[in-house]
Amino acid sequence: MDAMLTPELSALQARIRTFIADQVIPLEGDPRGGAHGPDESLRRELIERARRAELLSPHAARRYGGLGLSHVGRAVAFEEAGYSMLGPVALNVFAPDEGNMHLLEEVATPAQKEQWLRPMAEGHIRSCFCMTEPAPGAGSDPSMLATTAVPYQDASGEGYVINGLKWFITGADGARLAIIMAMVPQVGATMFLADMATPGITLERNMDTLDRCFPGGHGVVRFSGLRVPASAILGELGQGFRYAQVRLSPARLTHCMRWLGAARRAHDIAVAYARTRMAFGKPIGQHEGVGFQLADNEMDLHVARLTIHHCAQVLDAGHLGLHESSRAKVIVSEAVWRVADRCVQVLGGQGVTGETVVARIFADMRAFRIYDGPSEVHRWSLAKHIIKGHRPAGTAA
Template structure:
């Protein structure tokens, strides 16, 4: 590690490393890991292993069954979990559940936490976050939100009827809880909580994507006449966009933590290969063309880790750190992508096959430069603050 850790965090890092190596990596060839992520039975088996090891939900508060780690602690735990593509699933720190748990902890009522947060933190249910829409709806520009929540008053009492279409909804297939962003007329964007089995919700299809590490894949979800009571509102009416930032700021950073672990795994595989594969009379790692790529990898991994831990420390001070998380998202997503790309190159023909885990990491990681805001949007946002003279 390049970061000074407390003895407790250093011991936790070692525990998770051993758990991932002994319990999770041997399961990576399990046939229940399909094109739309680990199937429910595999996910349950992974979660059960972490539960028995005392490593489940390191980010969640103790009162909900988690380990109550700080953001710096999460940086350590999530990186080690990410060393296997199944690790975040096992520790229950994968997206979108990890971000949704953070949001519920910050905003939900005690009754909503009891109904949804506790079973999520205990690994019994999954969730999805329904915000992104096909054109002309909301994507990188949330103000284009098309899904509506119309107030109604009928025999069932006061409530809302939600209509709209969402897509790229990670984890929708098999999720129990949906957090829906919808526009309430004359009020503004508002979040709602609902059981995915509620009439009026249809999972139209799963989208075929490059990545396959998220349980439930990425779905297209339609809401048609979805009737929800006023008690389903998460937080306050009209505060949806603000709550989205409460969720997204740390969620961008935890993505970075997990993918740093995956990049480190790819690098380790490439280093082992470079030490043993011979060409022109010596190991290929002794040739500058390969050796320099490995050196560049180490520098990118180092910068990524320093960036993550700096931003985590800012969050631990109680600051929302929107600009810090945007900056970290771009720095880390592009750094780990370069690492994965170089590892494919070092491995040569093996790098584009399933003979090692590198091709899988490469494929899954490409989407990270888009999820939670593409690099271009973050650069645009940062540039606006720079031009205005803000730090």
């Protein structure tokens, strides 16, 4: 795959690889990285290092301070960033901000872009995407959306009053911007933009989760009588679900890119260990029980990378279909999970300790098979598509 890159992308890949090795990996043990992700001071330090290296926000348009990379370029840059769990934070390509920036570029008004997109792309503020709700609200089934936005009109003008409860809201703690999905009566699902400091928004708590790589962790957010003006509507009324797909299809793929880098890191550590750890008279990598696991890792990494780059090329050519996005998400999330699991096994006792980052990668990566849609929901969607007689793009007849 590297041989297929343009000279410019190869040079960028080398620059990011060096930056991650020299400027990011040494900070992985920093105590400012807690149970709910790196704190704001660590995030800002990482952002400044990337800014000085001219690597900040490679996905964002140049007019907002980014590098304006194509999706294929992002596949290269994001994989290299993902080699360290702090790398996506440093390059400002972590979730949910990266996906939110893409959504704002596609849908927001010029004024909204200046207010929110520019400071996000410059790394000055963070954001959250408020869609998932506890039962009986929306989870894997977005049609169960329970948060409401009721129109009002008074002396101050027209707007909406938002009420509802959201959870698993990544990055809510410390975010400046909230993108809120709510149901407008007789209109449908609509997205709204709100400053997290606005009265009526309460971060009730942070949820304790296996992963700890996302700044701000995952929060429970309540909206109680939140009043937003009509100018806070993102896009058009009633188009929330359509915009969610505008955001989610590329975001699923960029998740794949980042986690591929993490899986490659775990594999590299396992290979180094298998070359030097002796057992029964030879390095353990020379025993089939270990060597075959490393071989399976190589194959899973290869298939994952091919899948990502194919979908990136499709995106650059026009549009990535929902079913192709689902297929890629399942293929890659389960492939990199198998890689991480095998690496723990190869390392033996070392694999379940903090002596290497493999245990941390293993724990963080487990959630990827759930985030942005669990594998079972994607398989169910694909199965319905197949039964109807359709085939995802790129599938042979």
